Amino acid sequence: MQHGIKRVSLSEEAKRLKLEKDQVKIKEYRALTEELFKLREDGNYSDEALLKNNEILIINPEFYTMWNYRREILSRYKAEDVQVYEDLLNQDLKFVLSQLKKFPKCYWIWNHRTWLLFELVKIEKVNWGFEFAVVSKLLDLDQRNFHGWHYRRFVVENMEVACKGDLAKILKINLDEFNYTTLKIQKDFLNFSAWHNRTKLIPKIYNLIHGNEEELNGVLDTALFQDPKLVMNNDLEMIKTGMYMSPEDTSVWSYYAWLLSDEFFTNAFDSKKEYLDTLNGQLDVITELNEMEREDTGNDNPSCVKFLKYIESLKSELQ
Structure with a gap:
């Protein structure tokens, strides 16, 4: 009994010490914030201001006003010395990367990194290959990170620009x-961002190939993309695994709806009957899955019920 009382006493003491420590931190944070606002108000864009800015953003990376101030400080060097500016931008990329490792889902860090790269583009010193490796590594650490996937698309778009029209x-x-999304999906069928990226890539790849066959001259394996129906059947088979493994996950079903209804696929069918046969085949798949769920839980699966109705609605539109 006495031992128990002693532990409670220590716990209360620990709480008191933590509260005191937190109050000191809050006081220091407020003082630093006030100092930085004053520096900005005075038009101070010195190295000292940049170091102070480091301090506040390490504590609070969501402080977007301080990211704005940081860009103002960095921009001062652009007019003075391009080489110094380049070095400073690259140093800041390292700072941002260290922050991303700690706060991978903070929008303002990703936003600032994008700004740094565009500044490097302006002085023709950007390295998109390196940036691609960085975002690949970050997605290895957190493969569902929405911000990471968005940033990856941004990097890829700029890698394409750097190709200067070389279609191959x-x-x-x-x-x-496309293969990267396949890899990520096979590791985790609940990866919404990978499925979403696939919806952008499939029509894009198809359009790159068709009409440019002579220029591409068969240099790459594009057999899957010769007909949208080939892609559709390939992905219907792949997504079936995801539905059976995680029938409650919305990302799988969202992609499934896209496969069944997007005009990219539906316009590829030679006849209404051919499309109808595909829909009937999928009704069988979902019915079987729902029966398995009913055997396991005693209830219909809500997603299965929803998509049985959805597929029937697609069929009715063909009438």
Whole structure:
């Protein structure tokens, strides 16, 4: 009994010490914030201001006003010495990367990194290949990170620009990205961002190939993209695994709806009957899955019920 009382006493003491420590931190943070606002108000864009800015952003990376101030400080060097500006931008990329490792889902860090790269573009010193490696590594650490996927698309778009119209290189970049989404999905069928990226890549790759066959001259394996129906059947088979493994996950079902209804696929069918046969086949798949769920839980699966109705509605539109 006495031992228990002693532990409570220590716990209360620990709480008191923590509260005191937190109050000191809050006081220091407020003082630093006030100092930085004063520096900005006075038009102070010195090295000292940049160091102070480092301090506040390490504590609070969501402080977007301080990111704005940081860009103002960095921009001062642009007019003075381009080489110094380049070095400073690259140093800041390292700072931002260290922050991304700690706060990978903070929008303002990603936003600032994008700004740094555009500044490097202006002085023709950007390295998109390195940036691609960085975002690939970050997605290895957190493969569902929405911000990371958005940033990856941004990097890929700029890698394409750097290809200067070389269709074979541009196509290879996009085929590699398609294969990358396949890899990430097979590791985690709940990866919404990978499925979403696929919806952008499939029509893009198809359009890059068709109409440019002579220029591409068969240099890459594009057999899957010769007909939208081939892609559709390939992905219907792949997504079936995801539905059976995680029937409650919305990302799988969202992609499934896209496969069944997007005009990119539906316009590829030679007849209404051919499309109808595909829909009936999918009704069988969902019915079987729902029966399995009912055997396991005693209830219909809500997603299965929803999509049985959805597929029937697609069929009715053909009438």
